[in-house]
Amino acid sequence: MSTQGARTRGKMNNAFGPMDRAKLSGTIRALVERRDRLLGPAYRLFYRNPIEVSRGSGVILYDSEGRDYLDAYNNVVSVGHAHPRVVDAVSRQMSILCTHTRYIQHGILSYAEQLLGTFTGRIGATGHAMFTCTGSEANDLALRIAEHYTGNLGVIVTAEAYHGNSHRTAGISPALGENSPLGQWVRTIPTPDSYRITEDCLPQWFADQVALQIADLKRHGQGVAAFIVDSLFSSDGIYSEPTTLLGPAIEVVRKEGGVFIADEVQCGFARTGDAMWGYQRHGVDPDIVTMGKPMGNGFPVAGITVAPEVVACFGHDIRYFNTFGGNTVAIAAAKATLDVIQAEGLLQNSRIVGAELKKQLQVLTGRYECVGDVRGQGLYLGVEIVQSRHTKTPDTRRATAIVNGLRERRVLISATGVQANILKIRPPLVFSLSDVDRLMEELRAVIAEVEAAG
Amino acid sequence: MSTQGARTRGKMNNAFGPMDRAKLSGTIRALVERRDRLLGPAYRLFYRNPIEVSRGSGVILYDSEGRDYLDAYNNVVSVGHAHPRVVDAVSRQMSILCTHTRYIQHGILSYAEQLLGTFTGRIGATGHAMFTCTGSEANDLALRIAEHYTGNLGVIVTAEAYHGNSHRTAGISPALGENSPLGQWVRTIPTPDSYRITEDCLPQWFADQVALQIADLKRHGQGVAAFIVDSLFSSDGIYSEPTTLLGPAIEVVRKEGGVFIADEVQCGFARTGDAMWGYQRHGVDPDIVTMGKPMGNGFPVAGITVAPEVVACFGHDIRYFNTFGGNTVAIAAAKATLDVIQAEGLLQNSRIVGAELKKQLQVLTGRYECVGDVRGQGLYLGVEIVQSRHTKTPDTRRATAIVNGLRERRVLISATGVQANILKIRPPLVFSLSDVDRLMEELRAVIAEVEAAG
Numbered sequence: 001m002s003t004q005g006a007r008t009r010g011k012m013n014n015a016f017g018p019m020d021r022a023k024l025s026g027t028i029r030a031l032v033e034r035r036d037r038l039l040g041p042a043y044r045l046f047y048r049n050p051i052e053v054s055r056g057s058g059v060i061l062y063d064s065e066g067r068d069y070l071d072a073y074n075n076v077v078s079v080g081h082a083h084p085r086v087v088d089a090v091s092r093q094m095s096i097l098c099t100h101t102r103y104i105q106h107g108i109l110s111y112a113e114q115l116l117g118t119f120t121g122r123i124g125a126t127g128h129a130m131f132t133c134t135g136s137e138a139n140d141l142a143l144r145i146a147e148h149y150t151g152n153l154g155v156i157v158t159a160e161a162y163h164g165n166s167h168r169t170a171g172i173s174p175a176l177g178e179n180s181p182l183g184q185w186v187r188t189i190p191t192p193d194s195y196r197i198t199e200d201c202l203p204q205w206f207a208d209q210v211a212l213q214i215a216d217l218k219r220h221g222q223g224v225a226a227f228i229v230d231s232l233f234s235s236d237g238i239y240s241e242p243t244t245l246l247g248p249a250i251e252v253v254r255k256e257g258g259v260f261i262a263d264e265v266q267c268g269f270a271r272t273g274d275a276m277w278g279y280q281r282h283g284v285d286p287d288i289v290t291m292g293k294p295m296g297n298g299f300p301v302a303g304i305t306v307a308p309e310v311v312a313c314f315g316h317d318i319r320y321f322n323t324f325g326g327n328t329v330a331i332a333a334a335k336a337t338l339d340v341i342q343a344e345g346l347l348q349n350s351r352i353v354g355a356e357l358k359k360q361l362q363v364l365t366g367r368y369e370c371v372g373d374v375r376g377q378g379l380y381l382g383v384e385i386v387q388s389r390h391t392k393t394p395d396t397r398r399a400t401a402i403v404n405g406l407r408e409r410r411v412l413i414s415a416t417g418v419q420a421n422i423l424k425i426r427p428p429l430v431f432s433l434s435d436v437d438r439l440m441e442e443l444r445a446v447i448a449e450v451e452a453a454g
Numbered sequence: 455m456s457t458q459g460a461r462t463r464g465k466m467n468n469a470f471g472p473m474d475r476a477k478l479s480g481t482i483r484a485l486v487e488r489r490d491r492l493l494g495p496a497y498r499l500f501y502r503n504p505i506e507v508s509r510g511s512g513v514i515l516y517d518s519e520g521r522d523y524l525d526a527y528n529n530v531v532s533v534g535h536a537h538p539r540v541v542d543a544v545s546r547q548m549s550i551l552c553t554h555t556r557y558i559q560h561g562i563l564s565y566a567e568q569l570l571g572t573f574t575g576r577i578g579a580t581g582h583a584m585f586t587c588t589g590s591e592a593n594d595l596a597l598r599i600a601e602h603y604t605g606n607l608g609v610i611v612t613a614e615a616y617h618g619n620s621h622r623t624a625g626i627s628p629a630l631g632e633n634s635p636l637g638q639w640v641r642t643i644p645t646p647d648s649y650r651i652t653e654d655c656l657p658q659w660f661a662d663q664v665a666l667q668i669a670d671l672k673r674h675g676q677g678v679a680a681f682i683v684d685s686l687f688s689s690d691g692i693y694s695e696p697t698t699l700l701g702p703a704i705e706v707v708r709k710e711g712g713v714f715i716a717d718e719v720q721c722g723f724a725r726t727g728d729a730m731w732g733y734q735r736h737g738v739d740p741d742i743v744t745m746g747k748p749m750g751n752g753f754p755v756a757g758i759t760v761a762p763e764v765v766a767c768f769g770h771d772i773r774y775f776n777t778f779g780g781n782t783v784a785i786a787a788a789k790a791t792l793d794v795i796q797a798e799g800l801l802q803n804s805r806i807v808g809a810e811l812k813k814q815l816q817v818l819t820g821r822y823e824c825v826g827d828v829r830g831q832g833l834y835l836g837v838e839i840v841q842s843r844h845t846k847t848p849d850t851r852r853a854t855a856i857v858n859g860l861r862e863r864r865v866l867i868s869a870t871g872v873q874a875n876i877l878k879i880r881p882p883l884v885f886s887l888s889d890v891d892r893l894m895e896e897l898r899a900v901i902a903e904v905e906a907a908g
Contacts (some may be wrong), residue, residue: 039563053557081552311494324752
């Protein structure tokens with residue numbers, strides 16, 4: 001049996017750590033201790049000074065003392081905290097019926113049709129929708145289908161990918177850190193780091209990396225089942241450009257009999273402002289698309305869409321049932337959320353507000369030595385913090401100071417990337433231009449402080 | 455790539471099959487075809503004549519034409535369809551805040567305390583609660599923790615066990631049928647068939663089977679990580695006796711360094727009427743307990759409770775985060791459900807009503823040749839249908855006819871066991887004595903018809 005302490009503590013960006021405990025107020029410290037006792041050691045909190053939340057509305061979270069925080073982090077509540085249309089849909093459906101998919105229901109069919117209608121390519125034409133409860137389950141199911149379809153076991157992911165917390169998806173998630181084992185037939189390719197690798201070279205270089213790993217799988221007697229990518233590379237550090245990146249790599253995978261899975265848990269549902277689905281920015285046609293987090297504005301609902309030929313044998317040979325997946329209430333939440341995205345024009349809002357925010361962030365690169373790069377699209381933006389713009393050396397310490405400095409100024413963001421030195425800005429899609437002003441004002445102040453502190 | 459049709463269709467008890475399509479009414483057939491087109495081939499419906507449900511209340515489901523069905527099947531809506539206290543709790547919390555566990559919240563702590571308070575042994579004394587969205591995720595997490603704790607990979611399950619739909623849990627679920635591969639280090643032991651094996655012999659025989667499989671794992675260079683059991687053996691065929699069964703087998707597993715996982719997705723939350731948790735009937739002390747289906751009365755919430763020493767290293771080395779798992783609304787649903795179980799005395803109701811139902815079912819074994827055995831505890835009962843009580847040969851055809859005959863009489867049950875010849879009766883816990891009367895009246899009529907038909 002393994003001995004605690006022999007390994008370094010499990011990696012998590014922007015986590016409250018044991019050393020931070022001494023600085024807490026008495027009330028918060030007591031809550032943290034009660035939490036440790038009841039929930040155990042696997043749970044982590046955000047920030048050196050964790051927040052006790054009590055309610056939310058739109059882009060604002062309130063703590064237990066009524067202080068308001070600008071939420072520039074939570075993409076799950078995509079249409080805003082406690083959106084009345086989603087609240088009403090869930091409340092109404094809960095009072096009528098909450099049951100599973102082994103009875104015929106209209107709601108799931110209408111929603112599946114509406115959802116599939118947002119796709120292009122093979123999935124848009126004749127695809128199927130299948131429902132799970134979490135993005136992890138969606139990716140896990142996608143891998144089961146890919147294995148069954150291809151007869152192969154190999155999976156290729158990026159160096160700092162995160163695709164889920166199930167045994168199989170944790171096994172394709174290097175972001176969970178060295179203590180969490182990758183699966184035997186999982187191969188990683190380097191992050192497509194557009195800040196350090198010349199953009200023109202990236203697509204060919206990326207495809208070559210994929211080919212190398214497939215060759216290694218074959219050298220070990222195994223083929224490639226799937227290449228799975230979050231097209232914003234959220235946990236790798238947010239790389240939105242170039243959009244010519246994925247095409248050549250996918251071509252390599254298909255030539256070797258593998259499928260392409262677009263993991264849209266982060267970049268789907270209008271997040272990028274450019275298109276409903278992140279992969280569409282790359283002009284590619286996935287075999288399976290997985291989705292999760294923002295799908296029901298916080299209600300546990302997720303799923304996949306899939307080209308019919310890819311799931312035909314799996315469906316015939318094995319079947320799939322998920323007790324809560326696609327139940328009547330989950331579908332009501334998902335439908336209300338998609339309705340709001342479409343009715344309130346949140347794709348456009350993400351594009352317009354995201355572009356303004358990105359423009360203002362880019363100004364910082366000229367002003368502060370530690371602001372190395374601004375990346376991302378729509379309302380998913382990354383700001384890479386470095387020791388110097390010349391060496392581009394990641395500066396984890398300063399990035400952490402900025403994230404925690406913003407938290408003290410009641411603006412919530414986090415950090416991403418292997419060194420946790422990239423600010424992750426990912427607000428609800430209803431973020432407005434005046435929210436941009438508040439965020440930028442505090443961010444400028446914090447960066448100035450952090451640079452001045454040296 | 456595998457070719458459709460080369461394999462037999464994926465196994466599922468009480469499933470609507472392609473051959474049943476010709477007999478459907480025009481409206482239902484059109485819905486089934488639309489469903490196939492939108493949801494694809496992996497989805498299955500119940501009954502030869504599927505039901506289109508529109509609302510539910512207590513133990514009654516209504517179809518789209520307003521006909522009422524007595525629900526003697528759905529354990530998920532444990533406190534009854536659309537229970538107002540759960541509806542209110544979810545509605546209220548949705549309108550206040552729906553967010554994740556990386557902020558401090560009171561609700562999850564109070565609920566964890568209340569939940570842990572229902573346990574005895576090490577978990578009751580100093581255990582932790584961790585939250586997921588589905589029972590599959592709970593079992594999957596339990597296996598990850600068991601592997602990390604023991605350093606072994608072997609898992610022992612019963613011959614017809616079902617523990618989930620994720621890659622890892624499908625891999626320990628022989629009930630999914632021969633087309634769904636078991637994991638490399640998974641070993642099965644025979645069902646503890648108390649109808650065919652003398653009850654006095656069962657505990658030693660069962661422990662010997664476990665020892666044999668651990669020896670086989672070791673012979674292949676691998677140790678046992680976990681022995682995982684649903685103590686009602688729901689998918690094996692519902693075996694509630696003897697309650698001396700599990701003790702000796704668990705002792706064998708512990709001696710070899712493995713942990714015992716009690717899968718309470720089916721038998722937990724007062725289902726057996728004897729105790730809050732099914733394993734407690736066996737007087738054993740699990741290392742990990744997993745729970746799901748009835749936890750939030752249909753709201754997607756599930757989880758594990760675990761002895762602290764078992765999760766210490768996993769928590770330190772790896773961490774666990776589940777975006778929706780234990781979110782504020784999931785916890786509100788779970789708390790309201792547990793409150794109702796406790797406030798409405800549903801443990802007692804399950805014991806009293808279940809005992810009366812079992813007594814009336816047992817009368818049938820004296821009256822009909824095809825009724826071989828009645829098993830189960832509380833409101834989880836099984837009736838084994840056989841060709842003759844002398845040979846005890848399973849009679850799948852008659853069991854299927856009974857399930858579908860009851861459906862035509864608007865009483866919902868299903869079938870279980872490797873041959874799907876065991877009637878599965880598992881109503882919401884609010885089932886009353888007059889519900890027993892309605893169920894029994896229809897069941898007697900259907901069995902008489904089926905026996906008369908030969």
